[in-house]
Amino acid sequence: MPMIAGFDVTAVDLALFAIFLVVLIFPFKVKAVEKNLEVFLFIMGAAAVTVTNKWAFELIKLAAEEPVMKGIVPAVLIAGLIFYYGKKPFQKMVNGLLKTIPLNIFIFAVVAILGLISSVITAIIASLFLVEITNLMPLERKDKINLVIIACFSIGLGAVLTPLGEPLSTIAVTKLQGEPYNAGFFYLLDQLGILITLGVLGCALFGMFYVGKRATKVEVAASTEEEGGLREVFMRAIKVYAFVAALFLLGAGMEVIIYKYFTKIPDYILFWVNMISAILDNATLTAAEISPAMTQRQINAALYGLLISGGMLIPGNIPNIISAGKLGITSSEWAKLGVPFGLVLNAIYFVIVFVLGINPTLGM
Numbered sequence: 001m002p003m004i005a006g007f008d009v010t011a012v013d014l015a016l017f018a019i020f021l022v023v024l025i026f027p028f029k030v031k032a033v034e035k036n037l038e039v040f041l042f043i044m045g046a047a048a049v050t051v052t053n054k055w056a057f058e059l060i061k062l063a064a065e066e067p068v069m070k071g072i073v074p075a076v077l078i079a080g081l082i083f084y085y086g087k088k089p090f091q092k093m094v095n096g097l098l099k100t101i102p103l104n105i106f107i108f109a110v111v112a113i114l115g116l117i118s119s120v121i122t123a124i125i126a127s128l129f130l131v132e133i134t135n136l137m138p139l140e141r142k143d144k145i146n147l148v149i150i151a152c153f154s155i156g157l158g159a160v161l162t163p164l165g166e167p168l169s170t171i172a173v174t175k176l177q178g179e180p181y182n183a184g185f186f187y188l189l190d191q192l193g194i195l196i197t198l199g200v201l202g203c204a205l206f207g208m209f210y211v212g213k214r215a216t217k218v219e220v221a222a223s224t225e226e227e228g229g230l231r232e233v234f235m236r237a238i239k240v241y242a243f244v245a246a247l248f249l250l251g252a253g254m255e256v257i258i259y260k261y262f263t264k265i266p267d268y269i270l271f272w273v274n275m276i277s278a279i280l281d282n283a284t285l286t287a288a289e290i291s292p293a294m295t296q297r298q299i300n301a302a303l304y305g306l307l308i309s310g311g312m313l314i315p316g317n318i319p320n321i322i323s324a325g326k327l328g329i330t331s332s333e334w335a336k337l338g339v340p341f342g343l344v345l346n347a348i349y350f351v352i353v354f355v356l357g358i359n360p361t362l363g364m
Helices: 011-029 031-035 037-051 057-069 072-085 087-100 103-121 123-136 141-161 167-175 187-212 222-226 229-264 267-278 282-289 296-309 318-327 331-355
Strands: none
Touching: 011 031, 011 037, 011 229, 011 331, 031 037, 037 229, 057 072, 057 229, 072 087, 072 123, 072 229, 087 103, 087 123, 103 123, 103 141, 103 187, 123 141, 123 318, 141 167, 141 187, 141 296, 141 318, 141 331, 167 187, 167 282, 167 296, 187 296, 187 331, 229 267, 229 282, 229 318, 267 282, 267 296, 267 331, 282 296, 296 331, 318 331
């Protein structure tokens, strides 16, 4: 097989790159795929595992258990039931706030607060609060979609600050808990806290002006609270289960090229290459990339790239998956704002971290 830039490219590598391109393109070009994204990703995940000859009982068992063992599906189901049975007081509270606070200020507060507390209540719970609040807001569908996308970027960023927030942060801390970093509970908060907090507030400001100032107000139907009922709560949990299992298989199959190529890339290039997290589980990429042998600058750069790019497309992180499922957002609708906003955020962080060399810590 050919040598490319010092890499021995195999037939398996080429097949995996082809699968990656299919996953990247088909959700936008094929209507059947767009409407059945979970099934499509599962098929692509199975194809990646088949190409790499990784099928084994242990892998199937892990794919089946992963959505539950990570606490994702139980959290979605339990929180969904709590919201369903507690919807009247919750709606009353949100409606009261909407009557007393200007819409643009309310949007800023929602995006900022959910982003900042997601590392404590988890990204899953924060995204469930987001969709329930968004459903009650007097906005047209396009404005709700834009709000959700911006807020998911905020949640995806904020959740990294403690190991509780999301699988990515748990894995990063676990891998760095030994020498030389001795990562503890507040390690990521110390290293990334200032720039991540500024990023969350930046998302909130953008949401306030982009959605709050331009939004078209509409009357919220009185029947909104009953839409879907209990069936929707359980169907949402099932869809999230299928999504996470599919992404696990896809990540397992793609590990071959992740370890072979991505781990050997310089940090400033890896930052951009990590845009692959827009369609792959960023926890899998974190497990492959992050190592105690890396410098702190390399670790921070890799994490910034993974976190920001995860908001660009629906499969990028759990908040996207939950929110898109609840509001019926298609891949094309998400990408319309998610991709350009993600590129701008990436460019800003690249300039700050690599060009200006700024990466302040809290000194904890």
